[in-house]
Amino acid sequence: MHHTPDPTRPDASRHADEMPPLDPGTRTVSVLAALVPWPDDGSRPDGPVAVDATDRLLLAEAAPLVADAGPRGVVVIGDRFGALTLGALALGAEEVRAHHDTIDSEAATLHNASRAQDALGTADVRTRIAMTDGLGPTLLDGARLVLLQLPKSLGELTEVAEAVARFAADDVTLLAGGRIKHMTRSMNDVLGDRFESVHATLARGKSRALVASGPRPEARTAAPLYPAREHLTDPELLAAATPTHDGATPATHVDVVAHGGTFAGTGLDHGTRFLLSTAGRWPAAPRVQDAVDLGSGTGLLAVVLGRRYPDARVVATDRSAAAVASTRATLAANGVEGVVTRSDVGSDLPDASTDLVLLNPPFHDRAAVSTDAAHRMFATAGRILRSGGELWCVFNTKLRYRGSLVRAVGPTDHVAQDPRFTVTRSRKR
Numbered sequence: 568m569h570h571t572p573d574p575t576r577p578d579a580s581r582h583a584d585e586m587p588p589l590d591p592g593t594r595t596v597s598v599l600a601a602l603v604p605w606p607d608d609g610s611r612p613d614g615p616v617a618v619d620a621t622d623r624l625l626l627a628e629a630a631p632l633v634a635d636a637g638p639r640g641v642v643v644i645g646d647r648f649g650a651l652t653l654g655a656l657a658l659g660a661e662e663v664r665a666h667h668d669t670i671d672s673e674a675a676t677l678h679n680a681s682r683a684q685d686a687l688g689t690a691d692v693r694t695r696i697a698m699t700d701g702l703g704p705t706l707l708d709g710a711r712l713v714l715l716q717l718p719k720s721l722g723e724l725t726e727v728a729e730a731v732a733r734f735a736a737d738d739v740t741l742l743a744g745g746r747i748k749h750m751t752r753s754m755n756d757v758l759g760d761r762f763e764s765v766h767a768t769l770a771r772g773k774s775r776a777l778v779a780s781g782p783r784p785e786a787r788t789a790a791p792l793y794p795a796r797e798h799l800t801d802p803e804l805l806a807a808a809t810p811t812h813d814g815a816t817p818a819t820h821v822d823v824v825a826h827g828g829t830f831a832g833t834g835l836d837h838g839t840r841f842l843l844s845t846a847g848r849w850p851a852a853p854r855v856q857d858a859v860d861l862g863s864g865t866g867l868l869a870v871v872l873g874r875r876y877p878d879a880r881v882v883a884t885d886r887s888a889a890a891v892a893s894t895r896a897t898l899a900a901n902g903v904e905g906v907v908t909r910s911d912v913g914s915d916l917p918d919a920s921t922d923l924v925l926l927n928p929p930f931h932d933r934a935a936v937s938t939d940a941a942h943r944m945f946a947t948a949g950r951i952l953r954s955g956g957e958l959w960c961v962f963n964t965k966l967r968y969r970g971s972l973v974r975a976v977g978p979t980d981h982v983a984q985d986p987r988f989t990v991t992r993s994r995k996r
Contacts (some may be wrong), residue, residue, distance in 0.1 A: 570921030595657040597686040605675040622650035636712040645716035649676035652989025701965035707734035717745030726793040726827030732786035744776040761786040797833035807846035808874040824896035828889035840960035881905035913947040931952035952995035
């Protein structure tokens, strides 16, 4: 194990002016100035920013490396609004291969690509960005420079590091940046297990980058840790996954398959467990011809819907590529049929097309607490439910979503509450 500087130690930080910023005369600065945190326009004081200190730090570190990476040697993973992707093009990359976990980050990058055309001096910016859903060889084969916005979970970082070490070029350099307050020594260890050399850069704007190079030979051939698989026998899960008709054979287990970036991994999170405990009050089987797992994560709720309502058409959707891959794998592992789509809060689902929606909405967007996605998911549920259809939702009690659910869907009942979570039932007007 390599002993690299701990990015969380206060005495390891340097002032921003100790590291030179991007050359203000370069077109990279002009490109970054053109970006917006789409779909926001950047005018909200409390809203997201299109380019943060980590983006600028990574691009400054990448500047001397881009030219040597070759025509298809630059890869970007985890870009939020396109700053890294478009910044790499501005630094001279002929093409950038990019992986965005969320579909809205993909859309934001393409939106900003159009905005940056003048600054880049070309009208074909989008054709120079090759996007892929997965972390396999299509993304990484031959990559010599990988720029990564550090994910919040070690599982996601592990899966990325495994893929880079396995598929990228022997002389690849991985630049992984993040806010110092969100970085841990364990991130260094994850990279050190897979690369011969790992060191931390100087800090800038409260951000720091970890630089990894020299994939270890064993990392190229070792069996990957992700996706991971577990055999679950939680009582609430098994009860909910048992068909409701008389004489039905009780479920004995449910298998879950999870990629590194998927919420709750291979476990059953408390909110979903609490929602499952109310399954005895969900609509009876004859009333449910179509059911939706909205924000499917690992797909456990989709499996429950398929098992509980064997004659229903089950649809699962999520904005995350890792979640969609996990859901598909979890359904297959349990022999449950269902349609799985990657979309922005179910925007691809038809109006008035379902009888039952199950929802455990997120309340974090990466490290930031945000309820925006939840409110948009409520609106989707109200749109896709048929008259009389039901949304069953679990959420952190302190968020007090009931009024929003009434407005978005219809009359909402308080079904259950424990010290942390609330379950509600909303009926479509």
